[in-house]
Amino acid sequence: RWLPTATRSMGSDLVPVLVPAVLSATVYFLIFEILRGYFTQFFAPRYKDSDKGSYPNPGIFHWLPGTLSISEDEVLKKSGMDAAVYLRFVRMCVTATFILTILSLLLLVPVFGTGENELTGIESISLSNVNQKSDRLWAPAILMWIFTGIVCWLVHVNYLQVQQMRFKAMRTGGKIAHYTVMITQIPDHFDTEAKIRDFMEPQYPDSISHVEPVHDLSVLDTKIKELQSGEVALMKVKTKSETRSLEDGPLMTRNKCGGCCGDEVEAVKYYTEKVENLKKEIGELKEGKFCNAAFVTFKSLAVAVKASSTNIHPHETWVVTNATNPKDVLWENLCYAPDARERDARQLSMNSTIAALVVFWAVPMAFGGALANLQQLGEDYEFLSGIESLPRRLVLIIQSFGPTVWRVVLMILLQPILRGLIYRTGVTEGNKLERMFMSTYYVFLLVNIYFITLVSSSIFQTIEDIISKPLSIFELLGGAVPRVAVEMIQYILLQGFSVGTQTIVRLPGLVMTIFFSKMASVEYERQKAMQPPNFEYGANLSFGMLVLTICMCYMAVAPLILPFGVVYFSMDFLVQKYNLLHVHTPDFQTYGAFWPRLARSALNGLVLAQVALMGILGLKFGYWQQLVLWPLPIGTYLFSSHLDATLGDMIMETRLPLANAVDFDKARSAAKVKNFLDECHDRKIWVQPCASIDVQDSLKPVPPPPHLEGADIEEKSGFDTKANARTPLLVADAKDPKAYNKGSEI
Numbered sequence: 109r110w111l112p113t114a115t116r117s118m119g120s121d122l123v124p125v126l127v128p129a130v131l132s133a134t135v136y137f138l139i140f141e142i143l144r145g146y147f148t149q150f151f152a153p154r155y156k157d158s159d160k161g162s163y164p165n166p167g168i169f170h171w172l173p174g175t176l177s178i179s180e181d182e183v184l185k186k187s188g189m190d191a192a193v194y195l196r197f198v199r200m201c202v203t204a205t206f207i208l209t210i211l212s213l214l215l216l217v218p219v220f221g222t223g224e225n226e227l228t229g230i231e232s233i234s235l236s237n238v239n240q241k242s243d244r245l246w247a248p249a250i251l252m253w254i255f256t257g258i259v260c261w262l263v264h265v266n267y268l269q270v271q272q273m274r275f276k277a278m279r280t281g282g283k284i285a286h287y288t289v290m291i292t293q294i295p296d297h298f299d300t301e302a303k304i305r306d307f308m309e310p311q312y313p314d315s316i317s318h319v320e321p322v323h324d325l326s327v328l329d330t331k332i333k334e335l336q337s338g339e340v341a342l343m344k345v346k347t348k349s350e351t352r353s354l355e356d357g358p359l360m361t362r363n364k365c366g367g368c369c370g371d372e373v374e375a376v377k378y379y380t381e382k383v384e385n386l387k388k389e390i391g392e393l394k395e396g397k398f399c400n401a402a403f404v405t406f407k408s409l410a411v412a413v414k415a416s417s418t419n420i421h422p423h424e425t426w427v428v429t430n431a432t433n434p435k436d437v438l439w440e441n442l443c444y445a446p447d448a449r450e451r452d453a454r455q456l457s458m459n460s461t462i463a464a465l466v467v468f469w470a471v472p473m474a475f476g477g478a479l480a481n482l483q484q485l486g487e488d489y490e491f492l493s494g495i496e497s498l499p500r501r502l503v504l505i506i507q508s509f510g511p512t513v514w515r516v517v518l519m520i521l522l523q524p525i526l527r528g529l530i531y532r533t534g535v536t537e538g539n540k541l542e543r544m545f546m547s548t549y550y551v552f553l554l555v556n557i558y559f560i561t562l563v564s565s566s567i568f569q570t571i572e573d574i575i576s577k578p579l580s581i582f583e584l585l586g587g588a589v590p591r592v593a594v595e596m597i598q599y600i601l602l603q604g605f606s607v608g609t610q611t612i613v614r615l616p617g618l619v620m621t622i623f624f625s626k627m628a629s630v631e632y633e634r635q636k637a638m639q640p641p642n643f644e645y646g647a648n649l650s651f652g653m654l655v656l657t658i659c660m661c662y663m664a665v666a667p668l669i670l671p672f673g674v675v676y677f678s679m680d681f682l683v684q685k686y687n688l689l690h691v692h693t694p695d696f697q698t699y700g701a702f703w704p705r706l707a708r709s710a711l712n713g714l715v716l717a718q719v720a721l722m723g724i725l726g727l728k729f730g731y732w733q734q735l736v737l738w739p740l741p742i743g744t745y746l747f748s749s750h751l752d753a754t755l756g757d758m759i760m761e762t763r764l765p766l767a768n769a770v771d772f773d774k775a776r777s778a779a780k781v782k783n784f785l786d787e788c789h790d791r792k793i794w795v796q797p798c799a800s801i802d803v804q805d806s807l808k809p810v811p812p813p814p815h816l817e818g819a820d821i822e823e824k825s826g827f828d829t830k831a832n833a834r835t836p837l838l839v840a841d842a843k844d845p846k847a848y849n850k851g852s853e854i
Contacts (some may be wrong), residue, residue, distance in 0.1 A: 290431045721737065
């Protein structure tokens, strides 16, 4: 009897969000299916011959099985380990929420559904329906032990698989970043290639291939952008002039403010002269100021690994790190990299600003909780009595849909603010910025989406009753906290269906692509409009960690949230796997360095779920159940620390192990490596992108960095990945397994 009633009542709570969310996702998928064959370079720019109209898996919705059938090894080979680790995390979340859904539906939902309080809606299948001091409180307490074991097992298994994936990824390669180190805080008097080379040569005799000092090219960058803009304008006016008749005379424009004001001049002549003058100015520009940084490329991988792991000189300030992908370098920060004292001051300033922002952002987020109880507030407070005059249907829509939309919009608006704060700390690599953003944004999401919603909604729902019956506060809050699960489900629905699926269409970019495909007369503009943005690992993983945390916090309290978690992660896996394979080109390769943070966040979320259940059981005076749960958060924390200590530190390291570097050097032809390094130097790989632009044809795209062919190596018997969980960078002998202990040195 209770199940149909609960389902109908829950449906009425979710329909205002479920219908538009599912409708928007359906529209996005239909748009993608209809247009992906027409705009192949937009929807599959990485696919072979997409510029000629080819696209993956032709046929109605054939891309669904086609995408899902691609193996993890293929993802690893085509998109890198970071993409493979992202998909593995999402797949782990799908598995976890699916298993927990089955167990909770079979074991927990019947216990709650036949509870003593005889509530309706989702509350009837939650801990709210169980009376205080009831023996039924043992059910969530016992199942939390089972749930904890399942989550910890999944995290551990995937940790080991990520480790093996890392070993596999490090046996492939051939990128210029592997041979290069980045040096910062170089003293001013080492401002030339020769001086840097002379200083380093005694330590690395006959091992340095090229040295590229970093100079401030901001003026050149500005001029290049002006040149590109001028050439686009010149091509446009030439196209327009060709279509004009002789009677109309030459095409005219104005010579100030981009043609908006000034004197009238002949357009073709004006822009031709402007372009030629800019080319002349660029040719006369002097080299910019030395930025106390340089990229040093070595002739062998082994020497590069050693150089990135040791100090160049004990009495010098030089800071040496392994180089990232050239596209991943944040050149503006590198050119003005702060010293250690200034960097610490910026970090402190950022932390203080973020702490203040957490408090500030909580105010508008709490307003969302008030929207969920709009009708009740109108009845309880005289100054809000005007709400009662609004149409009831409108009030219900605002109560159901308004809070979720409000929270989603606020958290999206927060992203550029946080990225700007982190950027200001002086971080020089995009992958480090993404990892810092992921950790910071997840904390914001957890505080504002979970805690603020939980507190504000619970308080707004029970404030009147608490005031009138202060002694009933525990009973009221014990029932109100599970009730907030409806708002969490609404958030998951909107985030997964409306926001997450939008990324497969990239609506703003699609509109620009359609516009330029019809209106633009310059191919450069069309190509630029079709370029996909960088894949936002930080934001996507933060949302994934938040949804996993919410699902775990409610898995023993309001278990009907779990099926929606399965749907969210399944949609995310499908959409982002397609994007990572066919749309986004990887800008960096960290070998899954963000995985330990993901695993730690998952286990921290599990601890939060255990503590939350203990708190709710306490509100229902389930003290014996609380006592049974006490070992769980302690054990989960110790398990998380154990994983960090045994596996996390190694995975966080982005450099090649020396054993792999030695094997690479033996397997590669010295002549082929030399030609590869010389080609990279000639193409100015380690100079700001503006310096790689051909001034005589500034609209010509810069080709990607060359890749050393035949760079893969087979797994060696001396490199026992199973026997050596830790693999430090520096080892005494690649053939000696004992040399893989932490702290080994050359």
